[in-house]
Each structure stands twice: as structure tokens, then as C-alpha cells.
Amino acid sequence: AQSVTQPDIHITVSEGASLELRCNYSYGATPYLFWYVQSPGQGLQLLLKYFSGDTLVQGIKGFEAEFKRSQSSFNLRKPSVHWSDAAEYFCAVGPLQGFQKLVFGTGTRLLVSP
């Protein structure tokens, strides 16, 4: 069965510092990978997605993620964090074919300190 693991429940980063959020997945075939962000009191918004091609994908708000098949990972990065990036981040995996029933990770809450 497919699963997604986000090992960090909370992460605190200073404003201006770099960020890396970890995501590992278990999937029987080539996966379709996503990062979503949830701001307080809001629904989720797509940051970026990957299903083929260049393993480094760019998303909105200056985020990027790198797919590493050998490590079954899809980590999210940002070179310089802004206070407005404080939110909860969810990694998700889905099938390349068929209906897009996504499996979400448990989320990582990002806190940004001044």
C-alpha cells in the first residue's frame, strides 16, 4: 500500500534562513508527487508537483523540490524563508494512471522566528 512519511512534525526556522522539509514515500510504481501548503484556517494550496522529467521542480512562492528515486524522497526546499511561509506543509503521492486519489503525509508545521 502506498504511504507518505513526513518525519518532522514541527520545524522552526529563522527568517532569511534556508529550509528543507523531508518527505519519504512508499509506492509500488513510479509515483506522482505533490507538495501542498495550508495556511491557518485555510484549505490546502498546491505548491508544486512532479511526475517525470527533471528531478528538480520549481513551484510557487520560491519553493522547489527534488525527487530522488534511490532514496524514495521528495524533499521541499526554499533558500530564504519569509515570515509569511509559516504554515503546515503536506507531501502527497498519487498514481500516474487512473483516478487521482492522493495519499497525504501527516504534515510538517513550519514556524518562522524573527
Added chain:
Amino acid sequence: NAGVTQTPKFQVLKTGQSMTLQCAQDMNHNSMYWYRQDPGMGLRLIYYSASEGTTDKGEVPNGYNVSRLNKREFSLRLESAAPSQTSVYFCASSEEGYSLNEKLFFGSGTQLSVL
């Protein structure tokens, strides 16, 4: 643009009561979904509707029913609420559900407490 609208935003129920969560999207999307979000468990799919007139079970369907009333609306019903159904419920939609270019559009959620 309204996007995906959920009502109500907050609800408190007593055990055994019933209620329906409403969801409507104005993007002419074919596919709609209901998720629940619980601390430490991420989002779990309850039911989805790939297209108007069809509904299917997701990962955690027990205790819920759904209705795809028309292309715009997808409701979630709790017939006899239980404390285990205390959660935040999210409705989402996507254009088709089968395309690699899909993305989900989420509503702002319904906070449900069952006492």
C-alpha cells in the same frame, strides 16, 4: 472567484445527531472529494465523485454518506454522529481527476465537534 465553498464553517453535534456538510464549486469541475483532517494523521479521503452521477468510497468511508447533487454540489452526511467523527472536513474539486495536470482546489474547511 469563490472557488470551493463549504458550509457550515463550525458545527457542534451531540452523539447520535445527524447533519449534512455542504460543498459547492463554481469552476465547472467534474471531480469532487471529501477529506477529513485529524492531528497526526494528515488528510484522509472519505468519499469522492469522479463525475456527476458517480460516487466511490475512499480510505475512511464508514459512518458517512455522500450525494453528488449536480455538477456543482457534493454533500457529506453523518447519519448518527459519533465522537470519533470530530475532525476538520475539507471538500475539494479538480477538473477531471484522471489527468496528470490535475490539481486539487480545497475549500476552507468545516470544524466539526461531536460531544
